Structure formats: structure tokens, C-alpha cells
Amino acid sequence: MAKVLITGIRGFTGRHLATELLTAGHEVCGLAHASAPGAPVPVHVCDLLDRAALTEVFARERPDAVVHLAAIAFVAHGDAQAIYDTNVVGTRNLLDAIHASGCQPKSVLLASSANVYGNADREILDEATPAAPANDYAVSKLAMEYMAKLWEDKLPITIVRPFNYTGVGQSTNFLLPKIVSHFRERKPVLELGNLHVVRDFSDVRSVVAAYARLLDGKVAGQTFNVCSGVGYALKDVLAMMRELAAHQPEIKVNPAFVRANEVHTLIGSNAKLREAIGELPTFALRDTLQWMLEAKE
Numbered sequence: 001m002a003k004v005l006i007t008g009i010r011g012f013t014g015r016h017l018a019t020e021l022l023t024a025g026h027e028v029c030g031l032a033h034a035s036a037p038g039a040p041v042p043v044h045v046c047d048l049l050d051r052a053a054l055t056e057v058f059a060r061e062r063p064d065a066v067v068h069l070a071a072i073a074f075v076a077h078g079d080a081q082a083i084y085d086t087n088v089v090g091t092r093n094l095l096d097a098i099h100a101s102g103c104q105p106k107s108v109l110l111a112s113s114a115n116v117y118g119n120a121d122r123e124i125l126d127e128a129t130p131a132a133p134a135n136d137y138a139v140s141k142l143a144m145e146y147m148a149k150l151w152e153d154k155l156p157i158t159i160v161r162p163f164n165y166t167g168v169g170q171s172t173n174f175l176l177p178k179i180v181s182h183f184r185e186r187k188p189v190l191e192l193g194n195l196h197v198v199r200d201f202s203d204v205r206s207v208v209a210a211y212a213r214l215l216d217g218k219v220a221g222q223t224f225n226v227c228s229g230v231g232y233a234l235k236d237v238l239a240m241m242r243e244l245a246a247h248q249p250e251i252k253v254n255p256a257f258v259r260a261n262e263v264h265t266l267i268g269s270n271a272k273l274r275e276a277i278g279e280l281p282t283f284a285l286r287d288t289l290q291w292m293l294e295a296k297e
Contacts, residue, residue, distance in 0.1 A: 002106075003027040004215065005063035007094065008070030009043060010036055012170045013111075017067060017208040024212060029061055031070060048090030054097035065107040065215040068094055072137070073113075080136045087140035088147060095151045106217035108155050114163040114200075114225065116142040119263055126269040127161070127223050134263055145223070156220035160211065163227035163268045167204030167288060168295040176201065179237060180292045183245040190249045193257030195238075198231045198265040203283035203291075213277040224276065227268030232285055240286050244293055 004021050008014045009030025018028050018041060029042040031054075036043040044057045048070060072079075072086045091110065098108065117125045118132035133139045148157050166176040175192075182190045210226050242248055274280070283291075 001025050001027065002064035002215070003029065003061065004065045004067060005058075005061055006030040006067045006069060007048070008032070008068075009041070010034070010039075011069060012167075013204060013208065014069050015169060016167065016204045017069070017211055020205075020208040020212050029063065031057065048086060048093055051093040051097055054093055055101045058098050058101035058103045062101075062103050063105055065105050065109070065217075066094075066098060067109045067111075067211060067215070069111050071111065072140075083136050083140045084143075087137075088143045091144045092147055095148065095155060095157075099151070099154050106156060107215045107220065108157045109211060109214055110144065110148055110157060110159050111211075112145050112159050112161045112223075113138065113141045114161045114227065114266055114268055115263065116145070116161065117263075117266065119265075123265070124229070124267055124269050125225070127225055127272055135259075152221055156217055158214055158219050158221070159223040160214065160226050161223065161268075162207055163200040163202065163225065163266060165202040165204050165207045165226075166292070168292055170204070175199075175234075176237065176289070177292065179241060180289060182249060183241045183247050184293055186245070186247050186249075188249055189252060191252045191254040191257065192234065193254065193259065194264075195234045195251070195253060196264070198233050198267065200227045200229065200231050200267040201237075201285050201288070202226070202228045203285075203288040206280050206283060209280050210273060210277065213280075219276055222276070224273045225268040225270055226273060227270050228282070229268060229270050230285075231265065231267035237285070237289070240289055241293075244286070244290055 006014050010032040021028050031046050032043050046053045072083045115138035116131045116133050117129050118134040120129050131142050133142050170177045172178045172181050
């Protein structure tokens with residue numbers, strides 16, 4: 001049993017990861033922007049830009065492992081300054097605080113993003129694919145990765161590049177929860193952006209299982225894609241939802257939702273991850289959509 005500190009513990013991924021770790025018998029604590037009355041684990045209210053407060057938390061908790069999920073993760077977020085402050089400066093403060101506190105975790109897992117690959121000129125993206133970020137969010141994540149290398153002689157850092165994933169509890173700012181919500185509420189019209197994008201979708205339960213297995217300290221200094229290896233066009237997702245919900249909304253393309261720097265195809269290879277941690281629980285996308293459709297949120 002280990003103590004794991006999760007930044008962004010009240011977020012979508014953080015909540016699922018906390019459940020995964022608690023079920024496995026680990027002790028869990030976390031960082032969040034706001035208090036969490038009645039939370040099942042200790043949650044420290046702390047801003048990533050407050051290095052002194054971060055240092056105090058790590059000196060007090062002294063976790064065996066750290067999972068850094070706190071970030072601005074919405075690609076279309078309008079405040080570029082906030083994206084870089086949180087994703088780059090905030091992560092640097094976190095690493096500095098871990099080291100300055102005297103805490104010696106066996107693993108520090110940093111969540112980057114498959115968006116760093118951008119519009120790569122290959123169908124399946126592995127970790128050796130050259131980065132070509134196409135938006136501020138992706139640039140901030142790649143900058144975070146480079147910055148983290150400055151700490152690899154002090155901390156056992158592992159970087160993960162998750163591709164798209166979803167599940168119960170994800171904000172409707174994101175594509176699949178938005179679609180599921182429209183079908184659940186049986187709205188007559190659904191406005192979307194580019195219907196031809198292809199994405200590698202995973203279930204959040206598979207993603208957090210991967211994160212948990214990567215905390216054993218044996219993969220420090222490495223970077224891993226976290227993905228299913230299967231691509232789905234948006235039209236495929238809509239066909240599944242029509243069948244699951246028995247609903248046929250009118251689909252409209254709203255030009256305001258079509259981004260000029262859209263990454264058109266994003267499918268990953270998970271071969272390196274599977275070699276490192278073995279096979280993971282897998283969920284068919286249709287089953288994930290059904291789970292989300294039936295959830296009482």
C-alpha cells in the first residue's frame with residue numbers, strides 16, 4: 001500500500017483515479033482549487049502558482065507517488081495566458097515544491113497530451129512521432145514535457161500522453177459528453193463542428209488503470225501513449241448513439257465550432273505501454289457510450 005497524491009483530484013480524471021487507487025488499497029490525498037466538504041480523502045486547497053503553499057503540502061503529506069492531472073485541458077480555452085501559467089509554470093512549481101520539501105516519491109506521473117503530435121504525417125502515432133503542436137494547449141503540454149526534463153536528475157518522472165478518453169462525469173465542454181447529453185435529453189437538433197475528424201477514444205476506467213500501474217517507479221524517465229489504438233470518425237459515434245438512444249436528431253455543422261487548426265486524425269499506438277505494464281481492461285466505445293447515456297448525472 002502506498003500514499004498517492006493527485007493534483008486535480010476533483011476533476012473528471014482525478015475522481016476516477018482516486019476510486020481506482022482506493023479500491024486497490026492505496027491511501028489517497030489530493031490538491032484542488034476549492035474545498036471539498038465530505039470528500040472521502042484529504043483534499044488540500046492550493047493553487048499551482050503558489051509554490052510556498054505547494055511545498056508545505058508535500059512536506060506534510062510526503063506521498064510515495066504523485067500524479068499530476070491539474071491543468072487547463074480544454075483545447076478551445078480562450079485564455080492563452082492561463083493555459084501557459086497553469087500547464088507550464090504550475091507544473092514547474094509543483095516539481096520544485098516536491099524537491100524542496102524533501103519528499104522522495106518513487107514515482108511522479110505527469111499528464112501531457114497526444115495533442116502534442118498535431119497533424120502528423122502518419123496514420124498511427126507512436127512515442128517516436130515528431131511533435132508538431134497545432135494550438136496553444138498542445139504547445140503548453142510539449143513545453144511542460146521539455147521543462148520536466150530539467151528535473152529528471154532529481155525526481156523519478158514519467159510522462160503520459162493520453163489520447164481522447166471519456167466516461168461518466170466528463171464535462172459537456174468535451175465532444176462525446178456533449179453528444180451523449182443531447183441524445184439523453186432527446187433534443188431535436190445537435191450542432192457540431194467538423195464531422196470528419198477521427199479520434200482514438202478510450203474509456204476513462206482504462207486510462208486510470210494504466211496510470212495506477214505506472215506508479216511502481218520502474219518506468220521513470222520514459223514517455224507513454226495511453227490510447228486504444230482504434231480510430232472512430234464522428235459519424236461512427238453518431239450512428240452508435242442513434243441506435244443506443246433510439247433517437248434521430250438533426251445534425252447541423254456550425255462553422256463556429258470548426259477550428260482552423262483542427263487536428264484531423266489522432267490514432268495512437270499503445271505497444272510501448274502494453275510492453276511496460278501488460279494488457280489493460282478494455283471497453284468497446286459503444287459500451288462506454290451506453291454507460292454514459294444511462295448514468296444519473
